[in-house]
Amino acid sequence: MASQIISLSSIATPNNGVDLDEIMQQKAEHQGCGTSGGSGKASCGTGAGQGDLAPEIWEKVKNHPCYSEEAHHHYARMHVAVAPACNIQCNYCNRKYDCANESRPGVVSEKLTPEQAAKKVLAVASTIPQMTVLGVAGPGDPLANPEKTFKTFELISKTAPDIKLCLSTNGLALPDHVDTIAGFNVDHVTITINMVDADVGAQIYPWIYYKNKRYKGREAAQILTDRQMQGLEMLTERGILCKVNSVMIPGINDHHLVEVNRAVKSRGAFLHNIMPLISAPEHGTVFGLNGQRGPTAQELKSLQDSCEGEMNMMRHCRQCRADAVGLLGEDRSAEFTTEAVMAMDVEYDLESRKAYQSLVEQERQATADAKRAELETLAGEQSDVKILIAVATKGSGRVNEHFGHATEFQIYEASASGAKFVGHRRVDLYCQGGYGEEEALESTVIRAINDCTAVFVAKIGGCPKASLEAAGIDAVDRYAFEYIEQSVIAYYRDYLDNIRSGAIVHGQRGDAEIRQGAYVAA
């Protein structure tokens, strides 16, 4: 059992008696002190801790990997693909294939009945005790399949009452289902909102199906935006947390998203997640075929930065598939095929899940403490130097992945105000094109992290290290298995010292590429 647990090798040994009281005590203190990143506004989700969140909201988000940037290093989620039908068409989606933009596997992938889905949830929850969230996100729109979606919720809330339920929708049918959603204690809903202006919308949505009629163009987009805004208001009135996802489509809605940000904030959205358009001809989507490009890493970051003063921005979204399983940034769905799940003999042990999760809490507390201690060493620092650092990690907030095994790098921004998680770059897809290892490294990994000054790894070979250095990226293994944020701050401090002593010259790095493709099981 223990060997199956995700990347928690670094955690305290499970047999050193867990003192729940002590953990609760630590948690209470932790909540009291608001360990926000130091840069004022928490960067993504709830940033480093409770910060300025109300206690009842903190309670809802603290173990939710999609809502709390900090939790996403520690807690896992799963999606079940019970909802194949959709009621709108988006130009970035071809329903025949995996949709990279909206957590959607192609309809050819496995579909689950609500009963199969419930069994799968139990199987995963028993294998991965830090799985705390179940989402229905597709493959179509959960609310275009209300019976299947709500039946799934009903079954799971009976058998696994500690699991949080969430769903994500395009919003068209949302106002009709808000009361049912509230009735199932669903406390998180994600709405994909790409526009609040029908002229912009007409370029994104060719049609919608609403009240037994197909609408097109401006008219369709106007109905969609009205329904989305109404649904958002109804949810926030009932105290249900809403995250808004927006797909950034350069030339169509990139500037407009600032307006979307304002509109959703004023209606009480809790978090805004701006995601890059993922588009390639082989996806067979309208945007893929007409050559619509996605944003570069810098374009995305600067839009996220410009919305950040307004509200919480989420930067850790992996645009995962509707059948993804595991920590964000990994996908273990291949272990849990319908066949495998139906053959499993599952026992749902609430107590052992709780005990395990309290160990996770300890680890999480230690991470926050280490960061705070390190941050103190930067007190009084005035420099306006900012650098990006790529980190190879398997989770738990530590530098614990081998350079050669990393399928993604987490990106941190280091500045005088501390370490801030600003995104992630996926690299595994680049290696599938039949490149030799050497070429894959030079042409792909470096392109993906080209804007970074350094890359932190648990281990790295001599050859890749030399190639990285040639590209001006410092390959650093001296923080192996240390806490990420603490290490980022320590590196930054040394970096400033080296600038001052003249040992290095600080220069601007270039832009980087964003990977094309959703998370798929390897």
Place this chain on the structure above:
Amino acid sequence: MAFKIVSSQCTSCSACEPECPNMAISEKNGTFVIDPAKCTECINYFDEPQCVAVCPVDDTCIIDNNYPRYVA
């Protein structure tokens, strides 16, 4: 007369099934099919055939010329 589903194009998304006012659509061997005996082309129910309106793949729900047009 009736509509039919071009099975090579159907994604099996199931969207059409609940929209049909005559319950003419069902799943068979992984794709969806229309029972021509039940399909009324949505005449007397809606202005447009519902399966056509909701289907995400163009030209997948089409008129089946093997049957005469439906007369209400």
